[in-house]
Amino acid sequence: MNPARRIRDEIAGAIRSGEWRPGDRVPTEQELAARYGCARATVSKALGELAASGLVERRRKAGTFVAQPPVHSAVMTVPDLAELIAARGEAYRWTLLSVEHEAEGEDNCPGPALRIDGVHMAGGEPFALERRFIALGEVPEAMGADFATEAPGTWLLGHIPWTQARHVIRAVTPTRREAAALSTGAGAACLELDRTTWRAGRVVTHVRQLFRGDRFDLVAEFNAGP
Amino acid sequence: MNPARRIRDEIAGAIRSGEWRPGDRVPTEQELAARYGCARATVSKALGELAASGLVERRRKAGTFVAQPPVHSAVMTVPDLAELIAARGEAYRWTLLSVEHEAEGEDNCPGPALRIDGVHMAGGEPFALERRFIALGEVPEAMGADFATEAPGTWLLGHIPWTQARHVIRAVTPTRREAAALSTGAGAACLELDRTTWRAGRVVTHVRQLFRGDRFDLVAEFNAGP
DNA sequence: CAGTGGTCTAGACCACGCA
DNA sequence: GCGTGGTCTAGACCACTGG
Structure with a gap:
């Protein structure tokens, strides 16, 4: 399996199952890169896709966080x-x-x-x-x-x-x-x-x-x- | 301006203005990288975002093409x-x-x-x-x-x-x-x-x-x- | 089977915003 | 300051697929 896809899907699953709650902090890119044994750019791509789809919110210096659910758009x-x-x-x-x-x-x-x-x-x-x-x-x-x-x-x-x-x-x-x-x-x-x-x-x-x-x-x- | 953002926006503009029509072939990543003077990965990111948003369709070996407009979703x-x-x-x-x-x-x-x-x-x-x-x-x-x-x-x-x-x-x-x-x-x-x-x-x-x-x-x- | 996109790496620099 | 994400590079290998 693609490392990027795997990281993305595992994090998405943790968010959608309720394991990670809105506002929770997602590990930093460096931590995830170490955990998955891949380059930081790969983690960055995965988190970028999650941010683009609205599942997480990324803020400089602060980190990446599980976003508030936008129930209102479809x-x-x-x-x-x-x-x-x-x-x-x-x-x-x-x-x-x-x-x-x-x-x-x-x-x-x-x-x-x-x-x-x-x-x-x-x-x-x-x-x-x-x-x-x-x-x-x-x-x-x-x-x-x-x-x-x-x-x-x-x-x-x-x-x-x-x-x-x-x-x-x-x-x-x-x-x-x-x-x-x-x-x-x-x-x-x-x-x-x-x-x-x-x-x-x-x-x-x-x-x-x-x-x-x-x-x-x-x-x-x-x-x-x- | 970001190279990636610039490439993305210029191509999106060409498509939305009607300059590039559905089915038209988009230059290859290598050609765009040469034209914009940046790395192929940068072009790849820009084209990937366009594909994710549905403006272009990418097929291996064949290339990247302006997609058919999906008027039906909002x-x-x-x-x-x-x-x-x-x-x-x-x-x-x-x-x-x-x-x-x-x-x-x-x-x-x-x-x-x-x-x-x-x-x-x-x-x-x-x-x-x-x-x-x-x-x-x-x-x-x-x-x-x-x-x-x-x-x-x-x-x-x-x-x-x-x-x-x-x-x-x-x-x-x-x-x-x-x-x-x-x-x-x-x-x-x-x-x-x-x-x-x-x-x-x-x-x-x-x-x-x-x-x-x-x-x-x-x-x-x-x-x-x- | 050759050319295209798809993905990844290792490293680098920058911009921002909190402390 | 300094740690975070944001972006880019140069290069590499792979996977698919159209000719």
Whole structure:
């Protein structure tokens, strides 16, 4: 076994099992190097990975300590709708409702923009409503795209990879129009996913997706450490 | 500037700006070492960090490549309710409704368990309903805890740090009882957060929290790279 | 089988922050 | 000051895997 991996996993195990408690001091790099019979750089790499994953905190002069558990963050999977629906064994289809050219998009997507409305369908049934703004200042080629055949999210993935994004998740009661478009009851709870996407600090697109509460949920995993 | 940091940031910038596209080949460690005038180990560290953050993919013999953008994952903040409410400037209070000792908890928390029901209050108003199971096989000391004065989540944090967790987020319509307990309309959408928590592979606790849709939303950030 | 990343070593110097 | 982590070097060997 890798010395670095072994050191990392043994320390991670001691922390996760509760043997080492938050605030406990981890042995110094020199002590660990002596104990494991390896170079200090190897120990440094192992501790660096543990620090990067949040299991320990390192302070100069003071030493390395077991960190306080950050129970509050988790990695959430925001699925690609086409993939998600295909994985369920249902047929996916995108239905375009409208494309409008606007001089001023909205708060979350300023400047000239396209406003695209459509529906994601699963097995012939509406699955999610989508309203999207695409900043034409950032993605002028969106003017020439055909959003009737390809969902705008899919098109954007091919043209603007490597973005940063912010998601806001809410539970909302749909309007009558929305409920009708989703073929759901007027009072049925829906999950709203708002995503704003940047590239190099500038908004590329903003999308609001509305899901039937009885057909969609999000899953997030929290796994501290390597 | 750190050579390693500089290499890392310049490559990350080239990827995020779109200059280097997914699938593009990154120069070899030797080429980068020569270009930046540093040791190969330094380049290796920088590329390793980029790989750890998902910006590049490394394959032996083949080389290092710009990865496909994983638009589907984001880091979600699952707030500590007491902190969240305090940050809003409202008074936080936990109200215990009941504690039951059960021989068999439920699917998500098997074996003997405590079942605890209660309400998280913000500024005198109900903010979230909570039903929690605590596995007594894993946390026998929970029998002696006073869940009237301390919310079970807070108590657990002090006794079982460093767990792994899985969250499921849904939009639901509350039952009449739940709506009444939350002081909200019978048809108002609510956000449900289900969290199952493990330690060393065994379930420690399972909690279902129900929030008023008009008073709570979740935020997730996606920021690939360092 | 050759080139790439993966890992490790032994040593060095620096920066920081507590005493 | 002085001990800690932070970083870097030059070199080495290994493991994998694509051509």
